[in-house]
Amino acid sequence: MSTSNFYLESKDINVWFGERHVLKNVSLQFPSNEVTALIGPSGCGKSTFIRTLNRMHELISGAGLAGSVLLDGQDIYGEEVDPTSVRLRVGMVFQKPNPFPTMSIKENVLSGLKLSGRKNEISDDLVETSLKRASMWTEVKDRLNDPAISLSGGQQQRLCIARSLAMNPEVLLMDEPCSALDPGSTRRIEETILELKESMSIVIVTHNMQQAQRVSDKTAFFLAEDGNPGRVVEFGDTEDVFNKPIDPRTNDYVNGHFG
Numbered sequence: 001m002s003t004s005n006f007y008l009e010s011k012d013i014n015v016w017f018g019e020r021h022v023l024k025n026v027s028l029q030f031p032s033n034e035v036t037a038l039i040g041p042s043g044c045g046k047s048t049f050i051r052t053l054n055r056m057h058e059l060i061s062g063a064g065l066a067g068s069v070l071l072d073g074q075d076i077y078g079e080e081v082d083p084t085s086v087r088l089r090v091g092m093v094f095q096k097p098n099p100f101p102t103m104s105i106k107e108n109v110l111s112g113l114k115l116s117g118r119k120n121e122i123s124d125d126l127v128e129t130s131l132k133r134a135s136m137w138t139e140v141k142d143r144l145n146d147p148a149i150s151l152s153g154g155q156q157q158r159l160c161i162a163r164s165l166a167m168n169p170e171v172l173l174m175d176e177p178c179s180a181l182d183p184g185s186t187r188r189i190e191e192t193i194l195e196l197k198e199s200m201s202i203v204i205v206t207h208n209m210q211q212a213q214r215v216s217d218k219t220a221f222f223l224a225e226d227g228n229p230g231r232v233v234e235f236g237d238t239e240d241v242f243n244k245p246i247d248p249r250t251n252d253y254v255n256g257h258f259g
């Protein structure tokens with residue numbers, strides 16, 4: 001049973017690359033059924049932080065970490081915890097769509113299950129459900145055996161979302177998922193995010209202030225000032241962060257005065 005009121009929670013996360021301290025004391029809470037946007041200028045540590053939430057950070061050589069991340073009350077950095085199982089529970093979608101290009105659409109959806117040895121969960125129903133949840137079933141249902149490379153960039157990104165969803169994650173991390181997409185594809189992904197949040201917690205890194213306001217319930221503003229490590233300057237309801245920010249630096253950033 002969870003000991004936290006939040007589904008996912010970071011406590012005093014500090015990150016180093018070699019000697020360089022790049023994130024300081026980041027404590028954020030991510031409730032179920034909410035979308036949290038991480039915003040801030042380039043280089044303030046948003047992508048680094050999101051990677052600490054599913055133990056992808058430690059795959060980078062020279063990466064150091066202190067602090068804890070509670071997933072449903074359990075520290076994902078606990079000694080007894082297998083990092084692979086964390087990455088299955090906390091899925092991730094990247095900036096650039098990265099389907100397996102020569103695999104078919106269907107094989108892509110099922111690839112995570114195959115790679116993690118969960119072959120008994122593989123079924124046509126799961127392919128359909130995952131593609132439906134990623135809002136692309138009607139577009140691809142008659143071409144499931146076509147290679148992923150035959151899809152548009154926006155469709156490839158939704159296929160990557162479907163691939164994550166097939167693993168039935170409890171949290172979905174999205175690192176600038178729309179930055180390589182046109183406005184129409186961006187809108188489809190945003191609609192998908194709003195549908196998915198009914199069944200999970202979502203954390204999204206975005207440089208698009210309108211997108212943050214359209215999709216997120218909460219917003220965290222990160223800033224790394226004058227060579228100092230990145231930290232959270234302000235965290236709260238998205239409406240407040242954008243319309244009545246407490247910190248003048250948040251006000252300047254959300255109104256486009258820097259970054």
Ligand SMILES: Nc1ncnc2c1ncn2[C@@H]1O[C@H](COP(=O)(O)OP(=O)(O)OP(=O)(O)O)[C@@H](O)[C@H]1O
Nearest residue numbers: 017022040041042043044045046047048049060207
């Ligand atoms: N693999 C790495 N090795 C060394 N330093 C890194 C590595 N990845 C990121 N950094 C450094 O950590 C800091 C935070 O980078 P990060 O990519 O997390 O920022 P960001 O806010 O996501 O930036 P952007 O918005 O441009 O994607 C930067 O100073 C960056 O140079």
